[in-house]
Amino acid sequence: MKLSAELKALEARLGHEFSDPGLLVRAVTHSSMSSATRDDNQRLEFLGDRVLGLVMAQAVLDHDRAATEGQLAPRFNALVRKETCADVARQVDIGAVLKLGRSEMVSGGRRKQALLGDAMEAVIAAVYLDAGFDAAKAMILRLWGERVRRVEADARDAKTALQEWAQARGLQPPRYVEVARSGPDHAPQFTIEAQLDGQTPTQATAGSKRQAEQAVAKALLARIENG
Template sequence: MKPGADIRAFMERLGHDFGHPELLIRALTHGSIASSTRPDNQRLEFLGDRVLGLVMAEALFKADRAANEGQLAPRFNSLVRGETCAAVAREVGLGEVLKLGRSEMLSGGRRKDALLADAMEAVLAAIYLDAGFKAAEAVILRLWASRLASIEDDPRDAKTALQEWAQAHGMPPPTYEQTDRSGPDHAPVFHITVRLSDGRMADAKGAGTKRSIEQEAAQTLMSRLENGT
C-alpha cells in the first residue's frame, strides 16, 4: 500500500517511516467509517495505551531516582491522560489525517479530545508493531520531551486539586455549573462557574470540551485560594 502525500507528511511529523503503512492507516481509522474490510483503531488504541504507559513509567523512574511511588504516580497520570495525548496529537497534526465518517466530521470530530487521544495511542501501537518497542519509545520520548522536562512535583489536574483543597478544609466537593453555551454544535463555547460551599467562586469561558473549561475554572479558583484572595 502506497500512502498518499498527506500520510507521508504525517509520517515526517511523527519521525517514523512506516515499513507497513497499512498499520498507520488502521490507527487513523475511526469507528464511524470502519467496515468489515476496513477495521477501526480500537484494538490498536488498547495496545498503544500500554506502550505509552511503559515508556512514561520507565522515563520517570530514571529521571528521578529519589522519587517515591506517591510522587511518581501523579506525574505519570499527568503524562498519559487523555488531554495530554490529545494535545500531542494536535501538535503533530493528527486531526488532519483522521479517517472519519461524514457525521463525525460534521460534528467536529477532528478537534475532539477523545478521538484525538484514542488515535494518538493507536498510532503509537502502529509504530510498535511496525518496528518494535525501541522505535515506539524514540517517538514517544521525542513528542513528550517538553512535558517530561517540565513535569511538576504535583501535576494533579486542577479539578482534583480543588476537590482535595475543599475536603481538607471540611467542605463538600465544589460544584460546576454550565451558565451559558454558544457557538455551533461542532465548536461550542462553554461558560462554566465553579463554586465552593463558602461562596467563593470563579468563572471560565472558552471553546473546547466542557471538561477543559471546568479545568480552567478550577485552576482560576485554585490560584485565588493559593494567593489568599
C-alpha cells in the same frame, strides 16, 4: 501498499518510516470508515494506550528518582490522558489525514479531542507493531518531549488542592456547577462556576467540563493564595 503524499508527510513528522504502510493507514482510519475490507483503528488504540502507559511510567520514574508513588501517579495521569494525546496529535497534525465517514467529517471530526487522542494511541501501536517497543518508545519520548520535563507543574491537580484547602479549614468541599454551554456540538464550550463557603463564586470556560473545572479551581486557588 504505497502511502499517499499526506501520509508520507505524517511519517516524517512522526520520525518513523513504516515497513508495513498498512499499519499507518489503519491507525488513521476511524470506525465510521470501517467495512468488511477496511479495518479501523480501535484495536490499535487499545494496544497503543498500553504501550504509552509503559513508556510514561518509566519516563516519570527516570525523571524524578526521589518521587513517591503518590507524586508519580498524577504526573503519569497527566501524560497519558486523552487531552494530552490529542495535543500531541495536533502537534503532528494527525487530524489532516484522518479517514472519516461523512457524518464525522461534517460534524468536525478532524478537530474532536476524542478522535485525535484515539488516533494518536493507534499510531503508537502501529509503530510498535511495525518496528518493536524501542522504536515506539523513541517516538513517544520525542513527541512528548518537554511535557515529561514539565509534568510536575502540569500535574498539580487544582481541584484536589482546593478540596484539601477546604478540608483543612473544616469547610464543605467546593461545588462545581455548569452555568452555561455554548458553541456547536463538535466544539462545545462549558462554563463552570466553583462555589466555596466564604469565597466569591468563580467561573471559567473551556472545551470540556473537566478542563473548565480544573481552570476554575486553579483560578479560585490563586485568588485565595493572593489574598
